[in-house]
Amino acid sequence: MQTSNQQIFNNWGIVAKGWYIACASSDLTTGQAKSVVICGQRIVVFRGQDGQVRALDAYCPHLGTDLGIGRVEGNWIRCTFHHWAFNQAGECQDIPCQTAIPASAKVQAYATEEKYGFIWVYPDRVAPEPIAEFDELRGKALITRADKAFERSCHHHICMMNGIDAQHLRTVHHLAIVMDLSLEQNQSGRQIDFTMQGTFPSTTWRERLGQRFLGSTYTYSMRYADGCIGLLTMMKHVRLFPPLHMIFAYNPIAASDANHRTQIQPIYVTADRPGILGWCLSQWLLLCTRLAYYLLRDEDGKIYDNIQFNPHVLLEIDQPLVQYMQYVNRLEPSRWSPFSSGSGSATSGPTWYPKAKLPESHV
Numbered sequence: 001m002q003t004s005n006q007q008i009f010n011n012w013g014i015v016a017k018g019w020y021i022a023c024a025s026s027d028l029t030t031g032q033a034k035s036v037v038i039c040g041q042r043i044v045v046f047r048g049q050d051g052q053v054r055a056l057d058a059y060c061p062h063l064g065t066d067l068g069i070g071r072v073e074g075n076w077i078r079c080t081f082h083h084w085a086f087n088q089a090g091e092c093q094d095i096p097c098q099t100a101i102p103a104s105a106k107v108q109a110y111a112t113e114e115k116y117g118f119i120w121v122y123p124d125r126v127a128p129e130p131i132a133e134f135d136e137l138r139g140k141a142l143i144t145r146a147d148k149a150f151e152r153s154c155h156h157h158i159c160m161m162n163g164i165d166a167q168h169l170r171t172v173h174h175l176a177i178v179m180d181l182s183l184e185q186n187q188s189g190r191q192i193d194f195t196m197q198g199t200f201p202s203t204t205w206r207e208r209l210g211q212r213f214l215g216s217t218y219t220y221s222m223r224y225a226d227g228c229i230g231l232l233t234m235m236k237h238v239r240l241f242p243p244l245h246m247i248f249a250y251n252p253i254a255a256s257d258a259n260h261r262t263q264i265q266p267i268y269v270t271a272d273r274p275g276i277l278g279w280c281l282s283q284w285l286l287l288c289t290r291l292a293y294y295l296l297r298d299e300d301g302k303i304y305d306n307i308q309f310n311p312h313v314l315l316e317i318d319q320p321l322v323q324y325m326q327y328v329n330r331l332e333p334s335r336w337s338p339f340s341s342g343s344g345s346a347t348s349g350p351t352w353y354p355k356a357k358l359p360e361s362h363v
Contacts, residue, residue, distance in 0.1 A: 008227070009328040010155045010309060012252065012260050013338040015039045016331040018190075018226025019113065019120040019131045021249045021265055024146065028053060028119060033077055035068025038121055039336050040254035043110065044068045045119055048075030054088040055110040055121045061092075062105070089125070108335070116247060116267050117144045123334035132191055132225035134233060134245050134269065141272035143282050147290065149265045153305045156250035156262040157328055160230050162300055163222040164194045164320040172300065183323060192327045194320055195221040214238040227328045234292055244289040245269040266293060 008014050022036045022045050033046035035058045042058040044067040056077070058066050065081040072078075076093060078085040084105065085094040092105035111127040113120045120131055152159050162168070184193045197219045202208050215238050223231040230248040235241040247267040254260060268289045270282045314322060 007329055008331055008333065009325045010157050012155060012254075014333045015123065015252065015336040016227045016328070017123055017334040018228040018331075019122055019127070020228060020251055022055065022112075022119045022121045025114050025117055025119055031072045033068055033070060033072050035066050039123075039252055039334075041123075041336050042066070042068075043121060044070075044077065045112070045121070046072050046077045048072060048088075050075055052088075053112045053114060053119050055112045056086060056088075056090050057108045059107070060084060061107055067107075116142070116269060117146055118249070118265075118267070123336050129188060129190060132223060132229055132231055134223070134231055136233070136243055137245065137269065137271055143270055143272045143286065145268045145286050145290075147266040147268065147293075149263055151253070151261045151263050152301070153259075153261055154307050154309065155260070156252055156264070157227060157325075158307065158309050159250065159262055159264065159304055160224060160227070160248070161321050161324055162304070163230060163232055164196070164324060165318075166196065166320070167315075167317050168300075172303070183320070185327065189327075189330055191223065191225045192324070193221060193223045194324075195219065214240065224324065224327070227331050234289070241288070242285065244285060244292060246289050246293060268293075 008016055020038045022038055022043065023034065028034060028045060028047045030047050030049060030051055033044055035042055035044050037043075043055050044058040045053055045055045046067075047053050049072075052075070054075070054077070056067065058068055060067055060079045060081065062079070062082055062084055065079050067077055067079055067086070070078050070080045073085060076085045076087050078094075083094075083096045084092050086107060087093050088109060090107040090109035092101050095101055095105070109125045111122040111125060113122075113127070113131050115131045184195075185191070197217065199217050202211055214235070218238065219236040221233045221236065223233075225231070228250045230250075232246050232248065234244040234246075236243050245268070247265075247269060249265040249267065251263045251265070252260060253263055268286045270285045270289070273279065273282050311318075311321075
């Protein structure tokens, strides 16, 4: 894996390589094309007659017409202006006014994948890894339910750290859970797992209720992929419940006034269980996942919409946050950097980002 010399964490000027949502799978029928903006880049996605989705830079290399208003022919897309046709590799295959095709008549192509009810795009022609999965659900048929996407006023790297901020469980959510952290990174370095384990205290009614129904211990994990997807697993190793799974997919949004935002797409995921009772259980688990998420989301929202991230003093309990920063800074910048608004011009430089070195304990 190539290591970048640039700081990536909390840097609006860099988009790391990773899988980003283009649109819902149901929004793109066979023979349909549409333009979407991903990380400030206008991309055309189209579904060929074979049912497969392709993605290209949206603007025709001839005079710049948006291919999203063109038409799909077989597995090609044809520009609506002068009818140049492009294949899934972005290579021009037909120019009606002449037989010769210039070598430069091509656009950038991108890898795509359909998973969790969405079409995802990777900012290279070939992706080194597929979209991240939950270990417990690997190889299983899935049921997914997308919640309404929403926006936050800070960089998505800051939003993503919420799941591993053990301190805020006590201060914001009033959950006095003592957590032990374990950390594991995959071979490529693009994926990192945080597992938090602890014992429920029994000082408040919520804690006692949790102990009665869930047991005395609690475990949850966060799997981060490419610094832009978070896979949360709750209720691990507890009574009554199988694990609950949800995904947070992040898409940074460029703004001409440098007031950038992050779009967050929550997705609830569970196994597709056989039979009517299995279906009812799956629907119940999806509902429980949503309720658990909503219980915590609004309490966090007012913080991440009003934050100027600048960690001068870090404690030992913040070590997971520092490890996450270090992980992000080892990712690779993509061709979508520096951040553009779709016109090819950068709209901003980097914001403040740390060197990601844990200081001596101040506990």
